[in-house]
Amino acid sequence: MFRCIVAAAAIALASGHALANGHGGGDSPPPPKPEATTAPAKVVLTKQGPKLVDLKGMTLYYYERDTTGKTSNCNGKCTESWVPLAATTDAKAVGDFTVINRNDGSKMWAYRYRPLYTSPADKAPGDANGNAMTLQWRIARPGD
Template sequence: MIRQRAVLALAAGFASTLLIAACDSANDVSSTSPGSTAPVAPASSEPAAPSPATSVTTGGGTSGSGDPAVATMLTARAMKGLGSVVTDDKGMTLYRYDKDESNPSKWTCSGACTKTWIPVIVQDVVRTSGVEKSLLGTVHRDGRPQLTLGGWPLYRYVGDTEAGQINGQGKDAQWYAVTPSGQKATPSG
């Protein structure tokens, strides 16, 4: 009887996984021309409910090894004291650097800087939820596309070890969490 219940539980779990994957793939539609934008998440101390995801194609269909490219998800997330900032598919806050340039997109963080501030490299499809899709782009970094938002190259901070942290905010008065419209996040009220 216990064996039968275990098998039924495994079967139910497998069926749930397939159903979730099928539902998720229905929202993953590539687009080579940016169009409408998803609504920005409201600024509050609680994570906002996800809005419908949209996606943008940033490059070729496969990585250099020939494997299918992995989609990157950008989400607007409300952070206490900062309002809405952009996080990646793991919930890690993304940052912009004041020494970089947005028009045209240029990166200046290199060498030892990239050990602390990790460039956000993308392979193909970037899905968004609450992020201004039309502002996404890339800049070439050593032959790889680094994601930009509002022209600003994006980075992850090595000091953020868990989802939702903003330990890089205001570092050296030059590093700031990026908002869904590409602006630097500033403390709110």
């Protein structure tokens, strides 16, 4: 008799869980989370005020001749002195960051529709040596 009660209790516990979920398969897995898109840059505070840096901490710049918000005017030899902040082919806009198509078919990041670049003159995170090279290049700042 005791074995019958134990067996009945075990069956009741097992079937009760299945009946509670309505399908008998246990808990269903959670729905997939949407992919989190990471911004290609961040803001850092300096003595000269806030500025944008890439994810490695290198200062980002914009070119004053980039005015349309759809293309970059720094192509060919210009990219030897100013390196476009590359975006992957499947990159999507996130916040104030957009993706711009380049003349060579590659993609690059822009901030508030201004293409972003790094300078080879900057050797370490925090350097801002590119700013002094020409007046047409400016440090990218969150207020720009």
